[in-house]
Amino acid sequence: MDKKKNLKIVVACIAFLLLAFAMDKSSNNVADNTLMRNKTGDGDESVDLILNADGLDKNYKYQLDVKEAIPSEKQANELFEKAKEQIDKTFCEDDQTLEHVMGHVNMNDAYVSGSVEAEWNLSDYDTVDYEGNVLQEAFTGDEDETSGKLITASVSLSCGEYKQMYEFSFLVFPDKLDSGQRLIRDINRQLQREMEQPGTKELVLPNEIDGKKLNWSKEKSSSVMKVALLEAVVIVLLFLSRKEKERNAIKDRNTKLQLEYPEIVSKMAVLMGAGMTVEQAWNRITARYSDERRKNKAYILPAYEEMLITEREISDGEMGRKAYAGFAERINIPCYQKFVRIILQSIHKGSKGVCEALEKESEEAFDERRLLALRMGEEAGTKMLVPMMLMMVIVIAIVIAPAIIDFKM
Numbered sequence: 001m002d003k004k005k006n007l008k009i010v011v012a013c014i015a016f017l018l019l020a021f022a023m024d025k026s027s028n029n030v031a032d033n034t035l036m037r038n039k040t041g042d043g044d045e046s047v048d049l050i051l052n053a054d055g056l057d058k059n060y061k062y063q064l065d066v067k068e069a070i071p072s073e074k075q076a077n078e079l080f081e082k083a084k085e086q087i088d089k090t091f092c093e094d095d096q097t098l099e100h101v102m103g104h105v106n107m108n109d110a111y112v113s114g115s116v117e118a119e120w121n122l123s124d125y126d127t128v129d130y131e132g133n134v135l136q137e138a139f140t141g142d143e144d145e146t147s148g149k150l151i152t153a154s155v156s157l158s159c160g161e162y163k164q165m166y167e168f169s170f171l172v173f174p175d176k177l178d179s180g181q182r183l184i185r186d187i188n189r190q191l192q193r194e195m196e197q198p199g200t201k202e203l204v205l206p207n208e209i210d211g212k213k214l215n216w217s218k219e220k221s222s223s224v225m226k227v228a229l230l231e232a233v234v235i236v237l238l239f240l241s242r243k244e245k246e247r248n249a250i251k252d253r254n255t256k257l258q259l260e261y262p263e264i265v266s267k268m269a270v271l272m273g274a275g276m277t278v279e280q281a282w283n284r285i286t287a288r289y290s291d292e293r294r295k296n297k298a299y300i301l302p303a304y305e306e307m308l309i310t311e312r313e314i315s316d317g318e319m320g321r322k323a324y325a326g327f328a329e330r331i332n333i334p335c336y337q338k339f340v341r342i343i344l345q346s347i348h349k350g351s352k353g354v355c356e357a358l359e360k361e362s363e364e365a366f367d368e369r370r371l372l373a374l375r376m377g378e379e380a381g382t383k384m385l386v387p388m389m390l391m392m393v394i395v396i397a398i399v400i401a402p403a404i405i406d407f408k409m
Contacts, residue, residue: 035064071115076162083111083118083157084166091153091170098170100148105132105170107153116159123152127172139174140189148173183209226405233401237394244390253302254333258372260303261335262365268343269358278343279320286311306330321347335365 035047051062071079090106092098105128107120122128127138127149139145148171155166186209194203205216264285271281289304306327313323321344328340342361346354 070160071162073162076159077164079112079115079159080157080162080164080166083116086111087118087155087166088168098168101134101170101172102175103134105134107132111157116157119156119158121154121156123154124149127151134172134174136174145174183212186210187214226402229405230398230401233397234394237390237397241390241394255372255376256301257303257331257333258335259369260301261333261339262362262369264303264307265339265358265365266362268339269355269362272346272358273355278324278346279314282307283311303331303336335368 045065047064049062049064051060052058053060090108092101093104093106096102108118110117126135128134128151138149150169150171152167152169157164157166187206190206190209191203194200205214207214267285268278268281271284272278276284286304286307289301290308292299309330310323310327313326314320318326324340324343328337339361342354342357345357
């Protein structure tokens with residue numbers, strides 16, 4: 001079935017190809033040395049011909065610009081009549097007549113498919129502009145609105161070498177206005193009359209128009225709003241900046257805790273392997289850290305600070321298990337929680353196997369610290385960009401915000 005279908009497609013393609021060759025061959029011949037010219041209005045046409053004659057190269061390429069057909073006087077008059085009919089039909093918008101024109105009129109440059117060219121001239125361009133738009137400001141009085149304005153249109157029609165004038169008149173009326181639009185129009189008219197009075201420095205605003213009382217006041221300056229909006233933007237950016245600093249502080253603390261973890265586990269493993277209990281090993285580590293703190297007050301390690309808190313809690317009578325659990329909860333990092341589980345196991349079941357577990361945990365912790373150090377090295381390049389970008393956003397906001405506000409208002 002598919003083979004038959006494919007065969008039909010191939011046959012159809014070959015048939016179309018042969019037909020194209022035949023049409024191309026036939027189109028190359030100039031029957032009786034005659035070319036058909038475009039009708040009037042269709043424009044000139046450039047035709048590429050092949051000329052063979054004695055004294056010329058074979059298949060000499062000859063380009064001929066064929067002018068459109070020039071109409072006779074009779075043909076021109078017929079086209080003029082058709083053009084006038086089209087003008088009468090298209091000049092006014094839908095549902096309008098020459099006795100009542102509003103909004104817009106259509107003045108085309110050509111008619112009858114371009115066969116007749118038209119050049120327009122109106123008697124009053126103050127009322128209807130060159131694009132055919134009715135200018136509402138031209139109607140200054142009630143009389144103009146009720147009786148309209150009479151305008152004469154003169155159209156110079158040309159077809160080839162023949163010309164003909166076509167004239168007609170039409171009445172133009174202003175657009176229909178609602179009560180609000182009519183009130184604004186009347187206010188504008190009265191203010192215009194006031195401003196045209198010579199020798200007056202003051203402009204008196206009308207109190208009443210057509211029985212409607214008018215109350216005037218100046219629009220409040222938007223500068224206060226602009227400053228308030230700008231301050232709000234700055235406050236939001238500062239708030240976000242503070243939040244970013246808090247997140248960075250927490251991240252830095254967690255990084256320090258992870259870096260200190262292998263050392264703490266290693267010390268606990270060594271001390272407990274030497275026969276100390278959990279509490280004794282813990283106190284020994286915190287004692288050495290306290291000595292270092294007394295020598296250098298800037299020497300602050302968050303993990304050891306948390307161990308000091310735990311030591312004080314136990315000294316104050318807190319149960320060891322609860323104090324160590326609180327240590328893990330305050331730090332809230334999985335590796336420290338695992339460390340606390342190991343030492344709690346020592347408290348419950350004795351120290352058997354605890355040293356081996358701590359040593360294994362210490363090895364894994366040092367491996368994790370090496371990986372963490374690599375990640376920190378990769379992030380160091382981009383970490384400093386955050387404050388700079390934040391400050392740049394604040395500066396850009398301060399510079400651009402007033403321009404944006406002015407543009408919107």
